[in-house]
Amino acid sequence: MTYTFDFSFLAEYWPQLLKGLVQTAQLSLLSIIFGFLLGTLLAIGRTAQSKLLRRICAIYVEAIRNTPLLVQMFMIYFGLASVGFKLSAEFCAVLAIVINVSSYTCEIMRAGIESVRKGQREASDCLGLTWLQSLFLVVLPPATERVYPALVSQFILIMLATSLVSQISAEELTSTAARIDSMTFRSFEIYTVVALIYIGLAFVFRLGFWALSRLVFPRLRRLGTPL
């Protein structure tokens, strides 16, 4: 092996990498928040009384979960542009990831909702809570708490999947790496650095979600035991 590793380009390009990192974090958080909201809505639809609604949500979930995110992204970015919607690459990226993550979140949240005992629902009915109140006050909080670890894993995977948006020319960490690569030709070095940054970011995200769980689920805070 006669290759000499050269990381000196970092001195010049680190501000760009930092910017890419911030963009990746923003993109991930935005997708996670909206994906969670849409996914929870879908999960409510998937456990609804109406058979039609359940069927529609199921078809959506199966269609999204069995096709690659990259193809979905191409379809939204190139497809919408071809029928006249001029949307920015960043918007299409968030849209595609939100659609993708919502279908996974839906399945996870559905498991959570189904794990809440029927008696809880009946009790809230007896207390005269409306359907919406019983859903948001009685069913969703413990449901979310139970599936929280699975949700976090999925969100970390989505954070890693944001690297795909470089393929539709949206700006983030991987596309920044590709640009630096094309200027310095230090492919291996730059992608090693970027891989390390992603590992660090995944760690930070895990830590953040752990802190969030302490904040949002009082039972966990008070007793220190999961549900």
Place this chain on the structure above:
Amino acid sequence: MLTTFQMQALLTAAVWTAGLSLIAFVLGGAVGLLIAVMRVSANRVLRGIAFTYIQIVQGTPLLVMMMLAFFGLSILGFDLTPFAAASFAMVIYSSAYFGEIWRGGILAVPKTQWEAAECLALHPVQRFWLVIIPQGLRISTPPTVGFMVQIVKNTSLASVIGVAELTYTSKLINNSTFQPFIIFSVVAVLYFCMCYPLAWWSRKLEDKLNVAHR
């Protein structure tokens, strides 16, 4: 609409996608089994190595791994085709996930099985390979099949280093025909036809194993 030639190109590309998935599954499974065994071994160093490996691989996007495999291996002096580099990345990627899935399965085998095997005077190696591993793998069959869906979908990332699989070919055709909705819909349907049976099978297996809660 698509011409016969374009349809043929897509079907050929689908075979490459299937081939890449198969390599990732078979070789990744072999390495993954090793990782899973290391992960539950009594030796602290082996456990640490497997844990670090899994953390690194699961913390890196597959796209970046593809790039690293493609550029990195050529630096090391291997003159690899994009397909070989993509296979390498896929094997690394899937082995980490398989390792973690199977570790869960192995740990789920009741402790009494270990003790019973010990009472039968089986050698530790026999105990592990003849008693624990078969049961552990059986428990983790549904998530394994479920992960195969992920593998098939993630082969689409091989397009970025120039492997002529389904996504790459669809991009090529789109570049010449400019009918993104049609072409990507067809490709999505092709992926769906490969993934849905696996997802369905995984669900069936889960139902079958979950007799107690049915």
